[in-house]
Each structure stands twice: as C-alpha cells, then as structure tokens.
Amino acid sequence: MKQVIAFVKEHVLVVVFCGTIIAALAGGWFASAGFNETVRLKAEEQARRFGELEGAEKGSITIAFPGSAEPFNAKGVINEAVVKQYGQVINVIAEDATKIQQAALARNLNGRDPYDPKSEIAEFLPRINDKQAAKVRYAAQKFVAAQYAKLLADVHAGTAPSVTEITKRLEGARLNFINQDLRKNDAASLSAEEKLKLEQKLASDRIGLLESSAMGVSFFCDPIDLSIPTEAAAKALDFEKPAQIAAYEQTLFDWQWRFWVTEDILRGLYAANQDGAKELVPELRAPVKHLISLTIAPMGKSGGASEEGSASENASSGEAAAFGAAPESPEGAATPTPTATVRAGLGSPQVDPAAEAARDYSKSFTGRTSNTVYDVRQVTLVFVAETAAIPAVLNALSRENFMTILDMEVVPADPFAAARKGFAYGVEPVSTVTLDIETIWFREWTAFFMPESVRGLLGVTTITAESAEASGETTGS
Numbered sequence: 001m002k003q004v005i006a007f008v009k010e011h012v013l014v015v016v017f018c019g020t021i022i023a024a025l026a027g028g029w030f031a032s033a034g035f036n037e038t039v040r041l042k043a044e045e046q047a048r049r050f051g052e053l054e055g056a057e058k059g060s061i062t063i064a065f066p067g068s069a070e071p072f073n074a075k076g077v078i079n080e081a082v083v084k085q086y087g088q089v090i091n092v093i094a095e096d097a098t099k100i101q102q103a104a105l106a107r108n109l110n111g112r113d114p115y116d117p118k119s120e121i122a123e124f125l126p127r128i129n130d131k132q133a134a135k136v137r138y139a140a141q142k143f144v145a146a147q148y149a150k151l152l153a154d155v156h157a158g159t160a161p162s163v164t165e166i167t168k169r170l171e172g173a174r175l176n177f178i179n180q181d182l183r184k185n186d187a188a189s190l191s192a193e194e195k196l197k198l199e200q201k202l203a204s205d206r207i208g209l210l211e212s213s214a215m216g217v218s219f220f221c222d223p224i225d226l227s228i229p230t231e232a233a234a235k236a237l238d239f240e241k242p243a244q245i246a247a248y249e250q251t252l253f254d255w256q257w258r259f260w261v262t263e264d265i266l267r268g269l270y271a272a273n274q275d276g277a278k279e280l281v282p283e284l285r286a287p288v289k290h291l292i293s294l295t296i297a298p299m300g301k302s303g304g305a306s307e308e309g310s311a312s313e314n315a316s317s318g319e320a321a322a323f324g325a326a327p328e329s330p331e332g333a334a335t336p337t338p339t340a341t342v343r344a345g346l347g348s349p350q351v352d353p354a355a356e357a358a359r360d361y362s363k364s365f366t367g368r369t370s371n372t373v374y375d376v377r378q379v380t381l382v383f384v385a386e387t388a389a390i391p392a393v394l395n396a397l398s399r400e401n402f403m404t405i406l407d408m409e410v411v412p413a414d415p416f417a418a419a420r421k422g423f424a425y426g427v428e429p430v431s432t433v434t435l436d437i438e439t440i441w442f443r444e445w446t447a448f449f450m451p452e453s454v455r456g457l458l459g460v461t462t463i464t465a466e467s468a469e470a471s472g473e474t475t476g477s
C-alpha cells in the first residue's frame with residue numbers, strides 16, 4: 001500500500017489523468033444515451049411535422065363566397081397570398097353587388113323621379129296635415145287624373161267611336177246617299193237594287209269609320225276601365241275622426257301606387273306594339289288591340305304583409321304623390337333620399353335592402369310575398385291581341401319592370417262582335433288574353449312616401465328620434 005501511495009505522490013498528474021479518462025469513459029456512455037434519446041425525439045417530431053405539411057399539401061380547403069350556394073374547393077393550404085386574393089375577390093363581389101342593387105332600384109323606378117320638392121303632393125305625403133285634409137283630397141284627385149291623361153296620351157291609347165256616334169254618322173251618310181247619289185226623297189221609294197247599293201255603301205262607310213279611328217291609336221283603352229279617381233271619390237273620403245284619417249291616408253297613397261302599377265302595364269303594352277319603331281304603329285297592325293280591364297289587388301293582399309286588405313280596397317286607382325329629380329348614384333342609378341320624408345315631419349322608414357327576402361311557394365310558383373325588402377302587388381289584366389303575337393306581348397311586359405306572369409288564359413275573340421261595338425281589330429286572328437301578373441316594388445324608395453297608417457298596414461318600421469339616437473343615426477326635425 002505504501003508503495004502505491006508513494007507512486008501516486010510521485011506521479012500525481014498521471015494518476016489524475018488516468019482517473020479522468022476512466023470517469024469520462026463511464027460518464028460518456030450515460031451521456032451519449034441521453035443525447036441519443038433527445039435526438040431521436042426531435043427527429044420524430046420533425047418527421048411528424050413534415051408528414052402534416054405533406055398531408056396539407058395534398059389536402060384541400062373550402063372557401064365560401066357571398067351569394068354562392070356552393071363553396072369553392074381547392075388543393076393546398078391557406079397562406080398569406082390566399083388570404084389576400086380572397087380579400088380582393090370579396091371586394092369585387094361587394095362592388096358588383098352594389099352595382100346590381102343600384103341597377104335594380106333604377107329599373108324599379110322605371111324613369112320615375114318621385115323626389116321633386118316642388119310637387120304639390122310632396123307637401124302632403126307621407127304625412128298629411130289634418131287641417132289641410134279637405135284640400136288635399138281634391139288636389140290629389142286632380143293630380144292623379146292629370147297623370148292618367150298624360151299617360152294615355154304618351155302611349156297613344158284611345159277609345160273607339162261610340163254606338164251613338166256611329167249611328168249618327170251613318171244616318172247622315174244614308175240620307176246623303178239617298179238624296180244625292182240616288183236622287184230619291186226617302187228609303188221607301190228605293191228599288192231592291194238601290195236598297196242593296198245603300199246597304200253596301202253603309203257597310204263600307206262603317207268599316208271605314210272604324211278603321212279610321214283605329215289608325216290614330218296604338219291600342220284601345222277606355223279611361224273608365226282604369227278606375228281613375230273622380231272628384232266624387234275624393235269628396236266621399238272622410239277625415240273627421242282619427243280612425244277615418246288612417247283610411248284617408250291609405251286611399252291617397254294607394255291612388256299613387258295604383259297609378260305606378262298601371263303606368264308600367266300600359267307602357268309595356270305600348271312597347272309591344274311599337275317594337276322599337278319610332279313612328280306610331282296603328283292598332284290595326286299592332287299586336288295589342290284592346291285593353292279590356294286592369295284589376296289591381298289591394299294593399300296587403302296577394303302576397304302582402306296583411307291578408308285583411310286596406311281601407312282603400314275599393315278606392316279607384318291613381319297617383320297622389322311626388323315626381324321629380326332624384327340624386328344620382330356613382331353609377332347613374334337613382335337612389336332614395338329621406339329628404340321628403342323628414343321635411344314632411346315623419347321619420348324615415350327602416351328598410352334594409354340587404355335583408356333576406358323569404359319565399360313562400362304556397363302563394364305562387366315564384367314564392368315571392370311582401371317582406372321587409374319589397375312589396376308584391378298582383379294584377380289581373382284582360383286584353384285582346386293578335387294571337388300569333390302573344391309571346392312578344394308577354395316578353396314586352398316582362399322587360400318593362402319586375403313583372404312576372406303567374407297564369408294565363410287565352411280564348412278566341414270574335415272580331416265581328418267587337419266591330420258591332422265600334423272596335424276594328426284588323427284581319428289577323430285575335431284572342432282575348434287574361435294574365436295574372438306579379439309586380440314588385442322596392443321599399444327602398446316607396447316606403448319614404450308611405451303615410452304612417454300605410455307603414456303600419458304593411459309592417460314598415462319608422463325610425464323615431466329615440467331609436468335613431470340609440471343606433472347612432474340622426475333624423476331631421
């Protein structure tokens with residue numbers, strides 16, 4: 001032992017290095033084992049992540065776009081480039097949607113400008129001053145009647161000569177033929193041959209008279225068949241009691257609304273007859289011959305928000321509100337403004353054109369019913385048209401505005417029976433057509449002119465000062 005100790009003392013460094021070597025060998029084995037485990041775990045984690053990346057690369061992503069029923073599927077992963085491109089596509093979709101909405105609104109306005117602050121009716125709708133109610137009803141009736149007169153002139157609609165007028169003119173022709181051509185005093189002195197000549201003369205004159213009246217019009221339309229409001233109808237309106245004011249307001253507004261519906265129908269028929277021609281196409285050569293009747297369902301019915309109908313259900317049709325210049329959108333489409341409503345003292349209507357319009361297919365095959373976006377007014381139109389040209393007439397009506405043909409009935413018309421009543425339909429076969437038409441009216445502009453009772457009837461919410469303050473909006477006083 002002493003020798004060992006002496007050796008260690010003499011060779012301390014050798015002993016220390018030898019111990020270090022032995023310790024390193026033993027410790028290195030244990031350390032390498034731990035290091036290998038860490039490397040193994042990191043390698044496995046990296047392999048797993050590579051597997052996930054490879055799976056994502058081979059997988060697919062689903063992207064939903066507004067207005068698209070089916071989502072878009074693509075291979076790859078969502079990255080910054082994809083997100084940026086998605087944002088660009090969404091912006092384009094939003095811009096297109098705005099343009100479409102503006103175009104649809106302009107189409108529904110159909111050339112009408114219902115924002116003229118100079119219009120006398122604009123002073124009374126949507127709110128009617130109770131103290132002026134007696135005056136307003138007559139002013140509205142005269143304004144409506146004038147608009148109908150202008151419309152009938154614009155579409156070159158006319159009436160056939162009455163039976164009394166035809167009889168009077170033929171009687172004059174008969175006497176003149178007997179006295180001047182046959183040189184006789186009366187019909188009793190005519191021979192059989194002369195009587196035959198007289199009959200042929202009167203038949204020819206009658207046909208000439210009917211054809212002459214038909215050459216100056218696009219189609220026949222008697223104003224009485226449009227139920228234009230009369231002074232008597234205005235006088236019959238009651239407004240002394242609060243309950244009567246509601247019916248009064250509804251009637252005046254319905255006059256306006258019915259006129260708008262009638263205007264689109266008549267302009268559609270006129271467009272069918274003209275077919276792009278600049279000069280008047282006379283009724284004898286035109287597809288549409290005679291408008292027999294036009295019936296408009298009352299507010300709240302035919303898919304309306306209320307099935308009870310309005311107090312103006314039996315009111316005559318017409319127009320009782322403002323026309324004028326609307327502000328232009330960036331794309332040139334007219335857009336509504338609450339100016340008239342605020343000036344008239346009634347809060348702006350709460351209308352969201354982006355809201356979903358629910359469908360109810362129990363009402364019609366279109367499923368459209370009045371909702372927070374638009375109202376539906378159904379029309380029954382009866383007219384006589386050239387049978388072969390009926391499809392062209394239907395197309396012209398559909399092009400005029402948002403109108404859809406729901407149902408149609410076609411029966412042969414008797415031109416000889418019509419001729420006995422003063423109507424000449426030409427030489428082509430004709431039919432009597434009955435159409436059920438669905439018309440759409442965007443509340444984005446119509447609601448601004450609805451009186452309070454009409455808004456209540458149709459379920460339109462008015463923005464009050466309290467609700468505007470709560471939502472951060474402002475209204476005029």
